[in-house]
Amino acid sequence: MRRVLLAALCGLFVCSAAFSDSGMWTFQEFPHALLKRTHGTDVSDAWLERVRTATIRLSNCTASFVSPDGLILTNHHCAEACLDEHSSQDKNLLAVGFLARTREQELKCGTQIADVLMETENITTKVAAATHGLDAKAANDKRKATMTQLEAACEQDSKEAKGGPYKCETVDMYQGGQYWLYKYHRYSDVRLVFAPERDIAAFGGDPDNFQYPRWCLDMSVLRAYGPDGKPAATPNFLSIRPEGPNAGELVFVSGHPGNTSRLLTVAQLEYLRNVTLPRWLLRNSELRGRLIEYGKSGPEARRIVEDPLNGLENAIKVRRKQLDALLDERLMQNKRQEEAALRAKVAADPQLSKQIGDPWAQSAKAQTRAAELYLPYVFIEQGAGLGGGPLSRLFGYARTLVRAAAERPKVNTERLREYSDAALPRVAQRLEAPVPVYPALEKLNLSFGLERMREWLGPDAPIVRQLLSKDSPDTLAAKLVDGTQLADPQVRKRLYEGGAAAVDASTDPMIVFARSVDAEARAVRKTFEDEVEAPEDAAAERIAQARFKIYGTSAPPDANFTLRLNFGVVEGWKENGRQVEPFTQLSRLFERATGEEPFKVPDSWLAAKGTLNPQTRFDLTTNNDIVGGNSGSPLIDANGKIVGLMFDGNIHSISGDYWFDEALNRAVAVDPQIIFEGLHKVYKADELLAELRAK
Amino acid sequence: MRRVLLAALCGLFVCSAAFSDSGMWTFQEFPHALLKRTHGTDVSDAWLERVRTATIRLSNCTASFVSPDGLILTNHHCAEACLDEHSSQDKNLLAVGFLARTREQELKCGTQIADVLMETENITTKVAAATHGLDAKAANDKRKATMTQLEAACEQDSKEAKGGPYKCETVDMYQGGQYWLYKYHRYSDVRLVFAPERDIAAFGGDPDNFQYPRWCLDMSVLRAYGPDGKPAATPNFLSIRPEGPNAGELVFVSGHPGNTSRLLTVAQLEYLRNVTLPRWLLRNSELRGRLIEYGKSGPEARRIVEDPLNGLENAIKVRRKQLDALLDERLMQNKRQEEAALRAKVAADPQLSKQIGDPWAQSAKAQTRAAELYLPYVFIEQGAGLGGGPLSRLFGYARTLVRAAAERPKVNTERLREYSDAALPRVAQRLEAPVPVYPALEKLNLSFGLERMREWLGPDAPIVRQLLSKDSPDTLAAKLVDGTQLADPQVRKRLYEGGAAAVDASTDPMIVFARSVDAEARAVRKTFEDEVEAPEDAAAERIAQARFKIYGTSAPPDANFTLRLNFGVVEGWKENGRQVEPFTQLSRLFERATGEEPFKVPDSWLAAKGTLNPQTRFDLTTNNDIVGGNSGSPLIDANGKIVGLMFDGNIHSISGDYWFDEALNRAVAVDPQIIFEGLHKVYKADELLAELRAK
Numbered sequence A, B: 001m002r003r004v005l006l007a008a009l010c011g012l013f014v015c016s017a018a019f020s021d022s023g024m025w026t027f028q029e030f031p032h033a034l035l036k037r038t039h040g041t042d043v044s045d046a047w048l049e050r051v052r053t054a055t056i057r058l059s060n061c062t063a064s065f066v067s068p069d070g071l072i073l074t075n076h077h078c079a080e081a082c083l084d085e086h087s088s089q090d091k092n093l094l095a096v097g098f099l100a101r102t103r104e105q106e107l108k109c110g111t112q113i114a115d116v117l118m119e120t121e122n123i124t125t126k127v128a129a130a131t132h133g134l135d136a137k138a139a140n141d142k143r144k145a146t147m148t149q150l151e152a153a154c155e156q157d158s159k160e161a162k163g164g165p166y167k168c169e170t171v172d173m174y175q176g177g178q179y180w181l182y183k184y185h186r187y188s189d190v191r192l193v194f195a196p197e198r199d200i201a202a203f204g205g206d207p208d209n210f211q212y213p214r215w216c217l218d219m220s221v222l223r224a225y226g227p228d229g230k231p232a233a234t235p236n237f238l239s240i241r242p243e244g245p246n247a248g249e250l251v252f253v254s255g256h257p258g259n260t261s262r263l264l265t266v267a268q269l270e271y272l273r274n275v276t277l278p279r280w281l282l283r284n285s286e287l288r289g290r291l292i293e294y295g296k297s298g299p300e301a302r303r304i305v306e307d308p309l310n311g312l313e314n315a316i317k318v319r320r321k322q323l324d325a326l327l328d329e330r331l332m333q334n335k336r337q338e339e340a341a342l343r344a345k346v347a348a349d350p351q352l353s354k355q356i357g358d359p360w361a362q363s364a365k366a367q368t369r370a371a372e373l374y375l376p377y378v379f380i381e382q383g384a385g386l387g388g389g390p391l392s393r394l395f396g397y398a399r400t401l402v403r404a405a406a407e408r409p410k411v412n413t414e415r416l417r418e419y420s421d422a423a424l425p426r427v428a429q430r431l432e433a434p435v436p437v438y439p440a441l442e443k444l445n446l447s448f449g450l451e452r453m454r455e456w457l458g459p460d461a462p463i464v465r466q467l468l469s470k471d472s473p474d475t476l477a478a479k480l481v482d483g484t485q486l487a488d489p490q491v492r493k494r495l496y497e498g499g500a501a502a503v504d505a506s507t508d509p510m511i512v513f514a515r516s517v518d519a520e521a522r523a524v525r526k527t528f529e530d531e532v533e534a535p536e537d538a539a540a541e542r543i544a545q546a547r548f549k550i551y552g553t554s555a556p557p558d559a560n561f562t563l564r565l566n567f568g569v570v571e572g573w574k575e576n577g578r579q580v581e582p583f584t585q586l587s588r589l590f591e592r593a594t595g596e597e598p599f600k601v602p603d604s605w606l607a608a609k610g611t612l613n614p615q616t617r618f619d620l621t622t623n624n625d626i627v628g629g630n631s632g633s634p635l636i637d638a639n640g641k642i643v644g645l646m647f648d649g650n651i652h653s654i655s656g657d658y659w660f661d662e663a664l665n666r667a668v669a670v671d672p673q674i675i676f677e678g679l680h681k682v683y684k685a686d687e688l689l690a691e692l693r694a695k
Helices: A032-039 A045-054 A080-085 A124-131 A136-158 A266-295 A299-326 A329-347 A350-356 A359-381 A394-407 A424-432 A439-457 A462-468 A473-483 A489-505 A509-551 A586-592 A603-611 A651-657 A672-682 A686-693 B032-039 B045-054 B080-085 B124-131 B136-157 B266-295 B299-326 B329-347 B350-356 B359-381 B394-407 B424-432 B439-457 B462-468 B473-483 B489-505 B509-551 B586-592 B603-611 B651-657 B672-682 B686-693
Strands: A055-058 A062-065 A071-074 A114-122 A167-173 A178-187 A189-195 A220-225 A250-255 A564-569 A573-575 A578-580 A583-585 A617-622 A634-636 A642-649 A667-670 B055-058 B062-065 B071-074 B114-122 B167-173 B178-187 B189-195 B220-225 B250-255 B564-569 B573-575 B578-580 B583-585 B617-622 B634-636 B642-649 B667-670
Touching: A045 A055, A045 A114, A045 A250, A045 A634, A055 A071, A062 A250, A071 A642, A080 A189, A080 A299, A124 A136, A124 A178, A136 A167, A136 A178, A136 A509, A250 A642, A266 A299, A266 A329, A266 A359, A266 A439, A266 B266, A299 A329, A299 A439, A299 A651, A329 A350, A329 A509, A350 A509, A359 A439, A359 A509, A394 A424, A394 A439, A394 A489, A394 A509, A424 A489, A439 A462, A439 A473, A462 A473, A462 A509, A473 A509, A489 A509, A583 A586, A586 A617, A603 A672, A617 A672, A642 A651, A642 A672, A667 A672, A672 A686, B045 B055, B045 B114, B045 B250, B055 B071, B062 B250, B071 B642, B080 B189, B080 B299, B124 B136, B124 B178, B136 B167, B136 B178, B136 B509, B250 B642, B266 B299, B266 B329, B266 B359, B266 B439, B299 B329, B299 B439, B299 B651, B329 B350, B329 B509, B350 B509, B359 B439, B359 B509, B394 B424, B394 B439, B394 B489, B394 B509, B424 B489, B439 B462, B439 B473, B462 B473, B462 B509, B473 B509, B489 B509, B583 B586, B586 B617, B603 B672, B617 B672, B642 B651, B642 B672, B667 B672, B672 B686
Parallel strands: none
Antiparallel strands: A055 A062, A055 A114, A062 A071, A071 A220, A114 A178, A167 A178, A189 A220, A250 A564, A250 A634, A573 A578, A583 A617, A617 A667, A634 A642, A642 A667, B055 B062, B055 B114, B062 B071, B071 B220, B114 B178, B167 B178, B189 B220, B250 B564, B250 B634, B573 B578, B583 B617, B617 B667, B634 B642, B642 B667
16 A cells, blocks of 8 residues: 555545544544543553654655664655665666665665654634634635744744754644644654565555555665764664564554545535546546556666556555445435534524534535636646646646745745745755656656646647647657756756746746746636635534534544554454454465566565565554555554554555444554564564664 | 447436437337427428438448448548558558549448348337246346347348348337337448548547537548449438538438437436446546557557547547536436436326336346446456457457357357347358457557456456466466467458367467356356346336336337437537537638647648638537437438538537437537538549539
8 A cells, every 4th residue: 555645635624533433543632531441451641752752754654763773664665766766777676675784875765754743732722813704715815824924933933942943834633623733853864774675565566455465565664864964863762572463452553644534524525526536536547557558668667657656556546445435325325414413413503503604505615616626726736737746747846946936035924835934945855856857757747647638628728729739748748858957956956046037037948838837827726725725614614613512522633644643453354254364474475476576476585485484474454543644654552562564454444534434444564573584584684683673 | 429339338228218309219200290390390201211221320330321322421430440451550541541533442341331221120019928927037038039039030031021131130129118120231341432531530639529619521431332242222322412501400310329328217327327437437548548658659559559549538538428427416316306206106006006016126226236246247248357348359259259159059049149140140240351450459458458357356356366376467468469360360260160169179379268268257147137137127127118108108219229310400509608609610620720630630631721612611510319329320401411421419418328408419510511622622532522413
């Protein structure tokens, strides 16, 4: 499972699983009483503090410190981009793996970060005061400015604080029900220490993704470095229990679930089902086909396509099952009943009814408008028609440079939020990182985007006529990609540092292209913010208030890539009457192998086979409630030891976006037994093992 | 628009637009009174007879006789496969077009046929007598055997009949409400006379498909030949009115609409929306991406991919809009109300209620079972996972040979219906036609099918393990395609004629492959027939009886690729408050051209530009009710002259599968003005023009 953030589906939605004992709890509101009641035990404040400060938010995943010298354990798929960065035609680290036997051999990951949550602060009243009495549109603008201002003040204040300076981020909990400042210690220098071969990390590949039983060593090891270039001191690390957990044992997952949408309004669910998901799937299934076919054109093509294709195939599988979940009449019926029950309770309380009005109608109206704006918003502002997206880098660089040049001269609070002072260091890091750019992939993606924009917006849409009145998608893509200098990090750095003067003067064709579509893109965005986001947020805030009033805050807020802790037990499940056992063993890996990818066991494992204990536990399942973003999360026992490394869920876990099905939803982890067996006997990684075993 | 038959969605569904004045009427029940009431005129029996015998059913489209010597007018896209058959790396007829200046130069289309409907016979009581008293499953089997037997008897009887021998086909009208025998005169020798360049035939390509205004010369000319190798004598041809129709003029479309589903049960619509359409679209969008990317690998790849890609892109656009229609709450609400109204009327009639029971519940139960069986049915029996489908030929040949060998020794009525005596000549024609087989395309398609079957059925499904336990999809596809001899029509002919002995003894790897999956495929099919088709048909038959009782037979049956006639007028429509005019003119074609495909005007037209009248009408719209299968249909005036050549609908026409929207649904035709202007000045096709102008 590639549990990266599902950003395209986030943002607008409501929160809080009001009826579930399960859930993704914040550390500040961890339900000690519930844990005691259901499992007869509790965790101490010291336990919580240690787990919190040992848990890391990567840019795309979760991870944890596993040695006092900044050693980080996460998934292989979380480090895939870093492996790709350091690969070339002659050296494919995804295929052959990597092991640094000394610290000097560790490889810097150009765009990775490691954030540790240090403090949180409730700023709900500050935000409410700022937006008081404003209409939805004005409140939306003012809220953003206020968040920018509070982040800036927080970062300024924390410069002298103990543990500072912090990266400060405002967080919307309970969809406008609460606002918080989350304060992180950020490591901007993260290096690669170890990764096994892709064929064992992702044994079974896309066919086995979200399936179980599994045999994946989906692990990698990184290390955080300080600004002084030395390994970070991380005394609060978690050590690993080499024998792994027992069946039925109480276990915790600490991590950053990216997004859940468990209490969307019915109108919002229908929008996802009718508009967002089918269109996203259609577009990206075609892109998948293009990438696969391109990858067959030669070994180098195959190499450069691998990382983006893995991400895409994971996202397709997730959204496909999300769509299935929303097409399941049982789910929709349940959601309709929940909504009707809440509305009935509101209607029965005249004061509350008067206070919140009918936010459901407002939400439904916003969805109608969202459906109208969806295509231009996705193709032009989100850049799907312009070569934007995770596949492609050049248009993203160009847009960032064009927008940063326009935004940075403005007052901090008046900028687009992604160019606020608090956000700029990360903007610069991404722009200046020496990551590879593959012209063939860029052209494929850009041509594809232009062609589909023409199909979906129609050949006579003004932006389509503007861009394609003389060129075909292929010829325009070739001109832009062949002509641009933006693949060179030095060129990007110069343009970024040169600001508006440099960018405005640039004749780089990709910059010219990004400039030429920017006014329309900004206009689409503003319309979307005013006519969808603003009324949606206003409605969601009032629905949250109704929930607070009626159900209280005893349920956790929806996931939003902030730190959460949840508990469960190691167990399998029953599938069509058949019991699925929670543990797999190494022996079955060799039986399942076909010799052909993605069911091919690497030579290193075949060579070591005779020395390996066939009974070694490999992967395991638990009933913890996790979703995308939890990849790389430590599975922790009641003593605070790591007993697993989360990397996937079973197929039923995908509908966890909308509801948690206790009977079927299972999380999947790598068992420590195979980690130690593999490091010891296959990789002979003695230095790494010694560091992992240090107490 | 590529209005080929949408076979995958046909088959099981209910009939008759009970509430609409519009409709696709059979010739035997043409509503003279309605025509008189709404348009103040009528057509004579002689008019109907002439139009019927001048209208042709091609294997994939409609066409009409336009000279007494068997000359046929149809769409370019209906002849695309024939153009492809006669193309090679050095000579691409799709690109450069074709004109036979003498009859000797005309090119035989290997798999094309031309059927003319000569007689129809109502056999409802015969079928009812055969199935009387049987349960749903037994009735389903018996009905098929009876249909096979009636077809065989009909063909036997017609050998001595005037105009015979006929091809006889049983037809289910009103979904079990009526059964008919349709008796055709079949021409099995159809040749290509003329086709313009693809760049003018399909100007605007996929982006403009289903759009309007349009500038497509989507025409081709074929000729029917008799068994004596001479041009067919077709005195009942229709002549063309060169100046085309007037705005507002009454016009008729005679043709073979492939499939409508206007009175499905709500459960059936939900099955389409939730199961069939999303999965089909996902799978085929990826295939589209693979084909496009493959086509970019070189000019020959581009050529061989063009025909299948055109068909696929058309089908994707159709299904995408069908899914949109079904996700439109207004449509579903309307369907729910219609169903509730019918059920209420049934409930209010105790006798009827007792007679038909609750077929809606039976239908819903069949849908649930269909959803469970969908994946194995599509991948194994329909062959989507085995290299079946329109893209690929080799697996299709192998399965046909394997099944024909097993079926032909059986008694006629006990065979799979597609191997009945009546069906075998067409089986042989397809097997023996010297059509090109492209190994690269075959491998692409087969590998794709295997890979998706593994994804959707799961790596542990028995058939997946059987096929892919040692090979990857790519290596298995390469072994089969490189190893088989079935690309050679002589090899296929020998195996077909050698029967079971030859096929059973064959070690051709594609034959071995088809044999190895046949038992499982047949088992899936039988389960589907018994547990979905049989109860579905039983339910549909009783719903049809209820409709007959309550609403009578004043509405036409749903489309099923049998001959229909409908009427309308030449008119545009209003789109977002803006009037779309019904006619386009030639001048705008040149303004719209970009010089890049698919918006490139061919050199022949650019060279002739100065001689062409810029006011020449190009395409036109009418409010006739047509769907896929009507491609190539003649648009006919009240005097029986051709005034247009149907080739597409506007984007709103796609929801015509489920309802006819009078305000928005428009059919699109080529205007005779551009046909004559182009033949005369661009192609200088004097011989063809002379034949078209003969009275």
